[in-house]
Amino acid sequence: MAQSDLSWVRTEMAQPMPAPAGEYGLGAWVRKNLFASVGDSILTVIGLFLVAMILPPLINWAFIHAVWSGADRTACATVAQGGVQPDGWSGACWAFVNAKFGQFMFGRYPFEERWRPILAAVLFVALLVPLLIPRVPRKGLNAVLLFFVLPIVAFVLLVGNMFGLPHVETPLWGGLLVTLTLSFVGIAVSLPIGILLALGRRSKMPVVKMLCVIFIETIRGVPLITVLFMASVMLPLFLPAGVTFDKFLRALIGVSLFAAAYMAEVVRGGLQAIPKGQYEGADSLGLRYWQKMYFIVLPQALKLVIPGIVNTFIGMFKDTSLVYIISMFDLLGVVRQNFSDANWATPQTPASGLIFAAAVFWLFCFGMSRYSIFMERRLDTGYKR
Incomplete structure (x- = not known):
């Protein structure tokens, strides 16, 4: 009787059945993502209409x-390579971008010395890429080389006046060179200072807390243009006679401190999101304040605010164009400066130059955004490789 009762038991695993035909393929994707409901269908039709109106022209x-x-x-001129358009305008003037490309990248940096910023850029990429790839070992050494050794090497290469390199004054710098230098220094300086300001604002020591609050609220209460103007024009008035600083250095300090104030509030939001039990658990282990912050609190807080940190970096990268107000020419400033060149004065020149600058800014900002998404997924508690 027992044997007959068990005669129906399966002796081998059933083969997996294929998914229904309507659940995979291009048609299924379109139905689920574009026409899942009446509202989605209406928005899809409107979107396709706008694409059809904008993309072909x-x-x-x-x-x-x-x-x-x-x-x-x-x-x-009005007559383009493809002939005269019906409304009389020609296509983009990429010849202007091609002719001015060197200035867009380096400004008025001497042509025969441009190998120096190119070498500095190659070293920067060679050190940055391994640091961004999680599987590459020796992250500590990589970080030391990137944040401490590279700035010294880049300073020697870009400024010169030592080791037989001719001196290149910072007023000759311009274009993407200025944009990337301001951004890299601002990012490298604003994050640690912002963390210290956030910790200071949450400190139980009244003097430290008051100083951090005053600094943060003062910087956040004025626009970046004001900070740059003060650093460039007003600061020399308060210095002793004969004492001055390089204008580019003043801009670096202004941008870094401005970004640090905003970074402090982003990090403070992450610190407040950490449960009180994490602090109490660290105290119960006998950890000192800086040990508790370094090993327990800050890793969790910074992981929570990765979007805010990257958002601050992206905003700072774009705000570097404001140095135009103090007669420094970043990428956008150099592009605008070349609009006055009579040899390239056409109706299509401004649009072509601005679109080129916009594409460069978008490329860097999009790269930072995508990498932040990658890090969010990797650091997510429930993420599995």
Whole structure:
């Protein structure tokens, strides 16, 4: 009887069944993501209509009727390579970007010395990429080389006046060189200072807390243009006679301190999000204040505020264009400065230059955003490799 009762037991695993035909493929993806409901369908139709209205003219202007090479403005006249457009305008003047590309990258940096910023950029990428890849070992050594050794090497390369390198004054710097230098220094300086300010604002010592609050609220209460103007114009008035600082150095300090004030509030939000039990658990283990912050609190707090930190970095990267107000020319400033070149004065020159600058800014900002998303997923407690 027992044997007959067990005669129906399966002796081998059943083969997996294929998914229903309507659950995979392009059609299923379109149905689930674009036409899942009436509202989604309406928005999809509106989106497709807008794309159909905007994309063809944009492609026509940027690629089909664009002018890619030329010696002067005559190459970007109304008659484009593809002929006269119905409304009388030509395509993009990429010949202007091609002719001014060196200035867009380096400003007025001497042509024969441009190998120096190129070498500094290569060293920066060579040290940054391994630091961003989690599987690459020796992160400590990599960080020391990137944040402590590279700035010294880059200073020697860019400024010169030692080891046989000719001196290049900072007023000759410009373009993407200024943008990346301001951004890298601002990021490297603002994060540690912001962490210290956030810890100081939450400190139980009244004097430390008061000083941090005054600094943060003062900097956050004024626009960056005001900080740059004060650093460039007003600061020399308060210095002793004969004492001055390089204008580029003043801009670096102003941008770094401005970003640090905002970074402090981002980090403070992460500190407040940590449960009280984490602090009490660290105290019960006998950890000192800095041990508790370094090993227990800050790793959790910084993980929670990765989006806010990267958002501050992206905002600072774009705000470097404001140094134009103190007669320093970053990428956007150099592009705008070249609009006055009579050899390239055409109706399409400003739009072409601004779109090129926008594309460069977008490329860097999008890269930072995507990497932050990668780090969020990797550091997520429930994330599995």
